[in-house]
Amino acid sequence: MKHSNISIFIPHIGCPHQCSFCNQRTISGKQHAPSGDEVQQICTSALAEAKSPENSEIAFFGGSFTAIPHEYMMGLLEAVQPFIGVGKFRGIRISTRPDCINNDVLSLLKTYGVTSIELGAQSMSDKVLEANERGHSAADVEKASRLIREYGFELGLQMMVGLYKSSGDDEWETMEKIVEIHPDTVRIYPVVILKGTKLAEIYESGEYELFCGSYEKCGFDDVIEAVAVMMETFEKNGIKVIKCGLHASEFVERDMIGGFYHPAFREICEGHIYRRRMENIITEDYIGKTLVFAVNPSCISKAMGHKKANAEYFGKSGITIKIIGDENIPKYKVELRR
Ligand code: SF4
Numbered sequence: 001m002k003h004s005n006i007s008i009f010i011p012h013i014g015c016p017h018q019c020s021f022c023n024q025r026t027i028s029g030k031q032h033a034p035s036g037d038e039v040q041q042i043c044t045s046a047l048a049e050a051k052s053p054e055n056s057e058i059a060f061f062g063g064s065f066t067a068i069p070h071e072y073m074m075g076l077l078e079a080v081q082p083f084i085g086v087g088k089f090r091g092i093r094i095s096t097r098p099d100c101i102n103n104d105v106l107s108l109l110k111t112y113g114v115t116s117i118e119l120g121a122q123s124m125s126d127k128v129l130e131a132n133e134r135g136h137s138a139a140d141v142e143k144a145s146r147l148i149r150e151y152g153f154e155l156g157l158q159m160m161v162g163l164y165k166s167s168g169d170d171e172w173e174t175m176e177k178i179v180e181i182h183p184d185t186v187r188i189y190p191v192v193i194l195k196g197t198k199l200a201e202i203y204e205s206g207e208y209e210l211f212c213g214s215y216e217k218c219g220f221d222d223v224i225e226a227v228a229v230m231m232e233t234f235e236k237n238g239i240k241v242i243k244c245g246l247h248a249s250e251f252v253e254r255d256m257i258g259g260f261y262h263p264a265f266r267e268i269c270e271g272h273i274y275r276r277r278m279e280n281i282i283t284e285d286y287i288g289k290t291l292v293f294a295v296n297p298s299c300i301s302k303a304m305g306h307k308k309a310n311a312e313y314f315g316k317s318g319i320t321i322k323i324i325g326d327e328n329i330p331k332y333k334v335e336l337r338r
Contacts, residue, residue: 002055003055003056003057004055004056005056005057005058005059005061005093006042006043006046006056006057006058006059006089007059007061008034008039008042008058008059008060008061008076009034009061009062010033010034010060010061010062010063010065010068010076011032011033011062011063012062012063012064013033013063013068013069013072015063015064015067015068015097016064016067016097016100016135017097017133017134017135018133018198019122019132019133019134019135019198020131020132020133020163020164020197020198020199020202021132021160021163021191021192021193021194021197021198021199022197023194023195023196023197023255033072034076035075036075036076036078036079037079039076039079039080040079040080040082040083043058043079043080043082043083043089044083046089047083047088047089050089053087053088053089053090054087054089054090055090056089056090057089057090057091057092057093057115057116058080058083058084058089058091058092058093059092059093059094060076060092060093060094060095061093061095062095064095064096064097064100064120065094065095065096066094066096066097066100066101066105066109067096067097067100077092077109077112077114078112080092080113081112081113084113085113090115091113091114091115091116092109092112092113092114092115092116093114093115093116093117093118094109094114094116094117094118095117095118095119095120095156095158096117096118096119096120097119097120097135097136098119098120098121098136098140098141098143098144098145099135099136099140099144101117101119101144101147101148102147103147106147106148106151106153107151109153110151110152110153114153115153115154116153116154116155116156116184116185117148117153117154117155117156118155118156118157118158118185118187119141119144119145119148119155119156119157119158120158121138121141121157121158121159121174121178122134122158122159122160122163123138123159123160123163123166123170123174124138124141124159124173124174124177124178125138125166125170125173125174126138127165127170128163128164128165128166128170131163131164131165132163132164132165132199133198138177141157141181142177142181145157145181145183154184154185155181155183155184155185156183156184156185156186156187156242157178157181157183157185157186157187158186158187158188158189159174159175159178159186159187159188159189160188160189160190160191161188161189161190161191161223161226161227161230161260162190162191162223162259162260163191164199164202164208165209168226171226175230175233175234178234178239179233179234179237179239182237182238182239183239184239184240185239185240185241185242186234186239186240186241186242187241187242187243187244188227188230188231188241188243188244188245189243189245189246190223190227190245190246190259190260190261190265191259191260192246192252192256192258192259192260192261193208193256193257193258193259194252194255194256194257195255195256195257196255200257200258203257203258204257220260220262223260224268224269224272225272227244227265227269228269228270228272228273228276231244231269231270231273232273232332235331235332243266244265244266244269245260245261245262245265245266245269246261246265248263248264264306267302267306268306268309270299270302270332271302271303271304271305271306271309271310272305273302273332274295274299274302274303274305274310274332274334275305275309275310275313277332277333277334278291278293278303278310278314278321278334281293281334281336282314282319286319287317287318287319288318288319289319289320290319290320290321290322291314291319291320291321291322291336291338292321292322292323292324292336292337292338293321293322293323293324293334293335293336293337294323294324294325294326294329294334294335294336294337295323295324295325295326295329295333295334295335296325296326296327296329296330296331296333297325297326297327298325298331299325299331299332300323300324300325303323303334304321304323324337
């Protein structure tokens with residue numbers, strides 16, 4: 001059964017930093033910090049509608065949960081207690097900063113039924129972390145990840161692609177170090193430059209060079225290509241990619257001034273993975289022919305590409321593709337049938 005989250009957004013009150021890219025109020029689309037009563041109302045309706053609550057977590061997203069004022073954090077944890085346990089939600093999911101994790105915090109979260117902790121790692125290069133005013137180091141990510149594991153929580157890491165001063169080498173190093181840490185899940189966020197952030201100022205000053213050269217030279221397709229490789233690498237190493245690209249939102253669309261946003265970012269990346277897999281099979285001998293590729297049944301539309309982009313792409317070379325489903329084929333694998 002598919003996992004789902006009951007998402008509750010907490011704005012970044014109490015967060016000790018203002019990272020270069022963060023305008024958390026825009027990302028969460030809210031400015032209001034929910035009270036315990038409001039959280040209980042959300043959970044009551046979600047539980048009444050949930051088909052399999054045992055596969056769902058109450059998720060506090062948006063800010064740095066363990067950095068919000070202690071009393072407020074305790075109030076939220078208390079408020080959701082009646083909604084977790086047998087016949088109710090599986091547990092609590094939180095996201096926080098690597099330097100806001102220690103033994104005391106983890107013991108407390110354990111007592112309150114927190115099951116999963118996601119860390120905003122963003123980059124594993126200290127140079128990039130510093131340039132983007134994260135206020136923690138790559139070693140902090142490694143240490144916090146180790147502790148989270150020791151306490152038996154599910155671990156998630158979030159990374160960003162294309163941060164200020166991040167080179168191509170920094171991006172691949174971040175991917176490799178995350179593979180080494182081996183979290184259960186990963187979220188990949190290509191950078192989106194939002195109004196009102198430090199990144200917007202740097203971008204507007206013309207000083208901002210994205211990872212593969214100048215901003216003009218690094219197009220959307222290059223980022224898709226890079227993120228597609230990252231997705232494949234994580235999945236191949238048994239790390240689930242639970243998010244790719246910022247959540248589709250009218251607030252982000254309104255406030256973005258640059259970077260890589262698309263409401264179907266993940267679908268486009270997955271279409272790209274399938275395109276490359278098919279390209280590896282296709283030779284010149286196939287021009288003018290119709291080729292039937294088999295993929296996992298859940299991936300038929302991914303293999304066709306976003307808005308059938310792959311069918312169109314191969315069509316330009318005189319190749320018609322047909323995609324069929326086969327339960328025996330794993331995700332991202334492709335077989336030519338005829
Ligand atoms: S730590 Fe998170 S919430 Fe705080 S400023 Fe940075 S990105 Fe925003």
